[in-house]
Amino acid sequence: MKITFIAADGTTTEVEAKEGDSVMHTAVQNDVDGIIGECGGSMMCATCHCYVDEAWAAAVGGQEDGESDLLDCAASEVKPTSRLSCQIRLRRELDGLVIHLPESQL
Amino acid sequence: MPDHTLAPLDETITIDQLTTAPYPIYKRLRAEAPVTRVKSVGRTFLTRYADCKYVKDTPALFSSNDPNTPMKKAFQAHTLMRKDGPEHMAERMAMASSLMPKTIQDVWQPLYRQLAGDYLDRLPKGEIVDLHKDLSAPIAARILAHILGIPEATDEEMIFWSQALIDGAGNFGWQPEPFVISDHANLEMNALLEDAVKRVRAEPDPSALSVMVNAENPIPMSQIIANIKIAIGGGINEPRDALSTIVYGLLTEPEQLEELKRSQKWGPAFEEGVRWVAPIQASSRLVLEDVEIGGFHIPRGDTVMTIQASANHDEDVFDHPEKFDVFRAKNPHLSFGSGPHHCAGTHVARRTVGAVMLEMLFDRFPDITLPDPEIVQWRGFGFRGPINLPVKLG
Numbered sequence: 001m002k003i004t005f006i007a008a009d010g011t012t013t014e015v016e017a018k019e020g021d022s023v024m025h026t027a028v029q030n031d032v033d034g035i036i037g038e039c040g041g042s043m044m045c046a047t048c049h050c051y052v053d054e055a056w057a058a059a060v061g062g063q064e065d066g067e068s069d070l071l072d073c074a075a076s077e078v079k080p081t082s083r084l085s086c087q088i089r090l091r092r093e094l095d096g097l098v099i100h101l102p103e104s105q106l
Numbered sequence: 107m108p109d110h111t112l113a114p115l116d117e118t119i120t121i122d123q124l125t126t127a128p129y130p131i132y133k134r135l136r137a138e139a140p141v142t143r144v145k146s147v148g149r150t151f152l153t154r155y156a157d158c159k160y161v162k163d164t165p166a167l168f169s170s171n172d173p174n175t176p177m178k179k180a181f182q183a184h185t186l187m188r189k190d191g192p193e194h195m196a197e198r199m200a201m202a203s204s205l206m207p208k209t210i211q212d213v214w215q216p217l218y219r220q221l222a223g224d225y226l227d228r229l230p231k232g233e234i235v236d237l238h239k240d241l242s243a244p245i246a247a248r249i250l251a252h253i254l255g256i257p258e259a260t261d262e263e264m265i266f267w268s269q270a271l272i273d274g275a276g277n278f279g280w281q282p283e284p285f286v287i288s289d290h291a292n293l294e295m296n297a298l299l300e301d302a303v304k305r306v307r308a309e310p311d312p313s314a315l316s317v318m319v320n321a322e323n324p325i326p327m328s329q330i331i332a333n334i335k336i337a338i339g340g341g342i343n344e345p346r347d348a349l350s351t352i353v354y355g356l357l358t359e360p361e362q363l364e365e366l367k368r369s370q371k372w373g374p375a376f377e378e379g380v381r382w383v384a385p386i387q388a389s390s391r392l393v394l395e396d397v398e399i400g401g402f403h404i405p406r407g408d409t410v411m412t413i414q415a416s417a418n419h420d421e422d423v424f425d426h427p428e429k430f431d432v433f434r435a436k437n438p439h440l441s442f443g444s445g446p447h448h449c450a451g452t453h454v455a456r457r458t459v460g461a462v463m464l465e466m467l468f469d470r471f472p473d474i475t476l477p478d479p480e481i482v483q484w485r486g487f488g489f490r491g492p493i494n495l496p497v498k499l500g
């Protein structure tokens with residue numbers, strides 16, 4: 001399956017992803033700048049903040065328990081489509097997912 | 107057939123060598139024996155980035171839970187640093203909001219700016235001062251006292267308690283003396299906290315103590331006190347050493363400093379300083395099941411040590427790792443750890459030392475110099491940084 005990351009400056013990167021992985025993990029594995037994932041997906045760092053593309057928002061679903069508290073800590077603006085990418089697991093239906101990256105994570 | 111070869115045993119490396127000059131040792135281990143049982147420390151050292159990251163990110167196999175370290179005696183409590191799962195989470199989350207960017211931006215950052223101004227005012231222009239002792243340590247103590255909700259504690263008290271707790275927690279030889287000192291520090295902290303708890307009950311504020319005491323479902327008082335002590339033990343030396351390390355790095359790389367003064371983008375200097383010499387160099391995890399790391403069998407019950415100092419210098423991840431280079435393209439250092447125990451003070455450190463202090467220091471003293479870098483001494487195995495930083499303020 002494939003995921004497309006669109007950086008704040010518009011740079012687009014399409015990567016091959018594995019079902020079951022998180023979006024954060026996929027980005028880090030593929031060296032996508034703009035996702036740090038410093039706490040390894042433990043919902044502790046808020047450096048994996050991303051915006052789910054509007055067209056995919058429903059399929060991905062809303063924030064999990066505890067996510068919004070931590071998103072308050074994110075460095076860039078939090079929008080209704082904001083998610084912690086470590087909390088988005090890739091399911092088959094998410095093949096082709098488009099993720100927008102924030103200006104900065106620190 | 108599973109391979110049951112144990113990691114090689116090293117009987118030559120001494121704690122003294124690790125304390126004075128660890129980096130050449132780690133370089134050799136990364137190349138020759140990245141998984142090694144080090145006899146003098148009684149731990150299996152992991153010196154490669156990938157292995158350190160794997161261990162930190164896999165808490166189900168590598169537990170922080172080890173109630174039998176000297177830490178318990180030093181802190182007179184089993185603290186969240188040495189717990190796993192929901193218990194750790196509950197205690198950590200109890201004070202999280204006071205350490206999160208919103209509160210930092212609204213409350214701690216403006217306060218830090220003001221305090222930093224006061225401490226910089228005290229420094230004599232044109233003279234040589236030990237910046238480590240006269241700035242890095244006291245400013246770290248002062249802001250922490252406020253964040254924790256015990257501003258009545260003096261810098262000297264905070265620094266003494268912190269060191270007493272650290273020395274006690276690291277007293278793996280179980281000598282009596284460090285515990286006598288940490289017991290004394292506990293008495294003083296307990297007395298002060300008793301009054302502070304009453305105060306924040308009557309007048310809640312955004313401090314960690316107040317947030318914990320006034321929570322809807324508070325954690326037990328014993329754990330509130332333990333959390334404050336953990337933050338005292340873990341919240342002074344690290345930002346202190348980070349600041350001194352970064353200033354040293356910048357003063358010995360004047361071209362980089364010039365560029366930063368021009369761009370005013372200090373964030374990367376902070377990240378590079380903590381990568382270059384990680385304030386917390388190593389941490390332990392208890393192995394819960396037989397596992398294999400780097401082709402070696404690590405038996406259940408073993409204790410592995412992730413050497414983040416070494417991971418941060420891993421040639422597979424960082425170009426010219428031994429060089430302080432603010433402008434490296436990527437800097438995924440492990441200085442704040444990873445996984446559920448990812449440093450709770452990360453945001454505070456980034457937004458105080460990183461975002462405020464560097465800018466203010468070099469604005470106030472644009473011609474600051476380090477007359478003799480050779481006399482700066484570096485120390486520490488578990489925790490590391492310079493122990494002096496004589497600079498000329500100009």
Ligand code: FES
Nearest residue numbers: 037041046048086
């Ligand atoms: S990776 Fe740290 S919160 Fe997602």
